[in-house]
Amino acid sequence: MSSARQPLRVGNASGFYGDRRTAVREMLTGGPLDVLTGDYLAELTMLILARDRLKDPARGYARTFLRQLEECLGEAHDRGVRIVTNAGGLNPAGLAAGVQELAARLGLPVRVAHVEGDDLGPRFPDALAAHAYLGGAGITAALRAGADVVVTGRVTDAALVTGPAAAHFGWGPDAYDRLAGAVVAGHVLECGTQATGGNYAFFTELTRHDPAALRRPGFPLAEIHEDGSCVITKHDGTGGVVDVGTVTAQLLYETGGARYAGPDVTARLDTVRLTQEGPDRVRVDGTRGEPPPPTLKVGLNRLGGHHNDVVFVLTGLDVDAKAALVRDQIEDAFTRAKSRPTEVRWELARTDHADASTEETASALLRLVVRDPDPDAVGRALGAAAVELALGSYPGFHVTAPPGKGTPYGVFAAAYVDAGSVAHAVVLDDGRRIDVAGPGQTRELTAVEPPSLPAPLAYAGGTRRVPLGLIAGARSGDKGGDANVGVWARTDDAWRWLAHHLTADRFQQLIPESRQLNVTRHLLPNLRALNFTVEGILGDGVASRPRFDPQAKALAEWLRSRHLDIPEVLL
Numbered sequence: 001m002s003s004a005r006q007p008l009r010v011g012n013a014s015g016f017y018g019d020r021r022t023a024v025r026e027m028l029t030g031g032p033l034d035v036l037t038g039d040y041l042a043e044l045t046m047l048i049l050a051r052d053r054l055k056d057p058a059r060g061y062a063r064t065f066l067r068q069l070e071e072c073l074g075e076a077h078d079r080g081v082r083i084v085t086n087a088g089g090l091n092p093a094g095l096a097a098g099v100q101e102l103a104a105r106l107g108l109p110v111r112v113a114h115v116e117g118d119d120l121g122p123r124f125p126d127a128l129a130a131h132a133y134l135g136g137a138g139i140t141a142a143l144r145a146g147a148d149v150v151v152t153g154r155v156t157d158a159a160l161v162t163g164p165a166a167a168h169f170g171w172g173p174d175a176y177d178r179l180a181g182a183v184v185a186g187h188v189l190e191c192g193t194q195a196t197g198g199n200y201a202f203f204t205e206l207t208r209h210d211p212a213a214l215r216r217p218g219f220p221l222a223e224i225h226e227d228g229s230c231v232i233t234k235h236d237g238t239g240g241v242v243d244v245g246t247v248t249a250q251l252l253y254e255t256g257g258a259r260y261a262g263p264d265v266t267a268r269l270d271t272v273r274l275t276q277e278g279p280d281r282v283r284v285d286g287t288r289g290e291p292p293p294p295t296l297k298v299g300l301n302r303l304g305g306h307h308n309d310v311v312f313v314l315t316g317l318d319v320d321a322k323a324a325l326v327r328d329q330i331e332d333a334f335t336r337a338k339s340r341p342t343e344v345r346w347e348l349a350r351t352d353h354a355d356a357s358t359e360e361t362a363s364a365l366l367r368l369v370v371r372d373p374d375p376d377a378v379g380r381a382l383g384a385a386a387v388e389l390a391l392g393s394y395p396g397f398h399v400t401a402p403p404g405k406g407t408p409y410g411v412f413a414a415a416y417v418d419a420g421s422v423a424h425a426v427v428l429d430d431g432r433r434i435d436v437a438g439p440g441q442t443r444e445l446t447a448v449e450p451p452s453l454p455a456p457l458a459y460a461g462g463t464r465r466v467p468l469g470l471i472a473g474a475r476s477g478d479k480g481g482d483a484n485v486g487v488w489a490r491t492d493d494a495w496r497w498l499a500h501h502l503t504a505d506r507f508q509q510l511i512p513e514s515r516q517l518n519v520t521r522h523l524l525p526n527l528r529a530l531n532f533t534v535e536g537i538l539g540d541g542v543a544s545r546p547r548f549d550p551q552a553k554a555l556a557e558w559l560r561s562r563h564l565d566i567p568e569v570l571l
Contacts, residue, residue: 008168010161010185011221011235014038014085015192017045017062023192023219024068028075030235033221034168036076037160038065038085039190043480044542044551046154047301047410049089050129060091066098069149070106073099077108077148084139084160088114088151090129093427096151100429113147115139117424117436118154120298120417128410129301132422135263135292136182137173138436139163142426145434154299156262158186161222169226173264173440180267180289181228183260188232188250188284193217194475195232195250196240199553201473201560206241215239229285231277242280245473245490248527252486254477256533257522258448259290263419263439266290270451270524286526294442295416302413304544305342305371306406308378310386312366314352315396319364322394323348329393330368333385341372341381347548365400367548371409378406410543412480451523457496459569468510469560471570472498476556481538483552485559488529494570495528501564507532510562511555513547 011033013023017040020026027036040062053060065087076083088095096114103110115138124130131154140163142150150163165171165182173179188195196217197206206213218238223231232247234240251272258270266289273286314322327346334340349365356362368386370378383403390397424436471494476485487502489495504521508514511534518535534555542550549555 005169005226008035008165008224009033009221010035010037010164010189010224012037012039012189012192012219014040015190015194016040016042017048017064019192021064021068024072025075026238027219027221027235028072028079028081030218030238033079033081035082035084035164037189038083038087039157039160040065040085040087041089041154043299043301043412043478044410046089046129046131046299047412047543050301053090058091058094061089061095062087065095066102069099070102073102073108073110074106077110082143082148082150082164084150084152084164086152086155086160088153090119090131090153092116092151092153096427096429099149099151110148111146112149112151112429113142113145114427115142115150115152115155115425116427117422120422123417124298124300124415127300127302130298132296132298132417133263134296134422134424135159136161136163136166137264138424138426140166141434141436142428143167145426145428147428157190158183158262159264161186161189161224162264165224176265176289176291177287178226178228178289179265181230181284181287182224183262183265183267183289184251184269184272184284184287185222185224185230185232187255187260188247189220189222191250191253192219193240194253195220195246196234196242197246198240199475200246200249201469201475201556202245213239213241228287229283232282232284233280242282244274244276244282247274247282247284248488248529249473249475249486251527252488252529252531253475254479254484255486256484256531258524259445261293261445263292263296265292266443266445270448270526273526291441291443292419292439293445294419296419296422298415298417300413300415301543302411304409304411304540305373306375306378307369307371307409308382308403308406309367309369310382310403311400312368313363313396313398313400314366314394315359315363319350319352323364323366325394326366326389329389330385333388334381337381337384339377339381341370341377343371345369349548372406375406379404410541412541412543414480451525453499453523454496454525456500457493457567459567461568463565463567464571465563465565466571467561468502468564468566469557471566472560474556474560476552476554478538478542478551480541481536483534483537483555485532485534485552485556486529487532487556487559488527490528492528497567497570498530499523502530504532507559510559513537
């Protein structure tokens with residue numbers, strides 16, 4: 001890319017496989033851009049693509065990206081916007097070939113490159129898919145070689161931004177502070193409209209003065225500067241809001257402590273500063289970086305067995321007794337048939353209301369989830385046990401849908417390999433191959449000395465027992481079997497109270513299912529934030545569907561709804 005030192009405008013047009021199809025065109029035509037990125041991959045997506053590849057070895061990539069590009073490749077070429085995407089999934093070479101064919105059909109002189117090396121299947125033969133999280137160095141090499149479109153497989157989400165930034169500014173692998181700033185920019189952009197008001201704790205404030213503010217949030221972009229700082233913004237005239245709150249929420253999403261490690265750099269999240277620079281403009285600066293760790297994370301997707309469920313509707317009176325009866329009947333049926341699945345899990349959701357005006361609001365839901373290596377154990381056996389009760393169980397017996405055949409479920413695990421052992425490489429459209437060197441200096445991750453707590457909040461007057469969410473925002477997500485919950489305060493006074501009162505023990509009191517698990521609390525004073533990691537709450541990961549909210553997306557909102565004695569002065 002150009003060696004000019006002008007800010008680099010990087011936009012995002014996809015936060016997941018299935019995001020808004022028109023976003024690519026909206027971002028290309030909505031205002032000036034230098035690079036457009038698209039993030040299509042997640043742990044569950046890798047499993048979906050792996051199953052696609054089993055059906056057809058030529059597949060394994062996000063096919064929607066090709067359809068988007070068919071409408072927009074000419075627009076990108078005319079505007080000089082380069083495209084960087086991880087939509088290659090498990091088959092970046094296949095997607096790159098598809099983009100080349102598309103460009104030839106459209107008569108566009110577009111140069112396409114793809115990044116290889118993440119596929120470590122031969123090292124993990126028992127996995128359906130095994131892919132290392134590569135950094136942005138391959139993307140940098142491809143852009144420096146003149147690529148207009150760069151397709152990758154499994155890279156870190158932030159690599160889609162660190163790669164173009166390093167190419168544009170000429171950063172070397174030891175420009176740790178600059179790279180760390182780009183990592184933060186990439187992390188804010190990666191989930192698309194989550195940075196512009198989507199999934200935002202205080203969304204009612206954003207829509208109070210403009211009911212249409214979040215009807216169709218615009219996708220975010222970052223104006224990245226040579227020193228690694230950036231401004232998070234969006235195209236003029238698009239929906240949504242960019243403010244310190246929306247950026248804080250995304251910055252805390254699926255991160256942990258002060259050190260945010262990646263293959264390019266370890267970014268120190270405890271150094272990040274956010275400043276509202278103007279309407280829909282948040283400056284991000286101060287980020288410090290350290291050498292990356294000597295290992296790369298590898299995502300392992302395996303087939304764990306078969307899954308099925310059935311939801312019993314319990315209406316009116318005696319809900320607990322009705323639930324107990326049907327549980328006893330199902331367990332008895334399993335015993336008599338000698339076909340009890342390996343795992344049987346019951347969840348009663350008390351969605352019923354007393355003296356309800358509709359039958360639906362008078363009803364509770366009892367969900368039975370079963371898992372077993374044998375598809376028959378979760379298919380025919382469950383169907384027989386549940387359906388045969390239709391006329392001989394609790395009064396008002398019915399289910400939301402009869403159980404069908406069991407479906408396969410996946411299991412996610414992480415492994416780590418020496419970074420220097422991975423053959424990171426770029427393949428250009430003329431067949432030339434560029435080997436990408438591993439990181440130079442590395443550093444083992446160590447714990448950061450905990451920051452000092454702020455002075456406790458001094459206040460006169462009493463407290464009121466109200467939801468935590470009246471004074472704190474939160475956002476949560478999944479990392480394998482763990483959940484992350486970031487909580488932040490919007491004022492210094494609220495931060496002084498929050499830092500002292502929302503301890504790991506208090507978190508476990510408020511979230512009962514975490515009480516038997518390891519909960520770690522991290523302080524990020526610059527952001528007036530706490531970040532909690534709840535180990536094992538998601539079992540074997542989202543694909544195994546172990547709980548009602550398998551990706552912990554709403555765990556933060558549950559926490560915000562819990563009541564605490566909060567000082568009146570903060571309310």
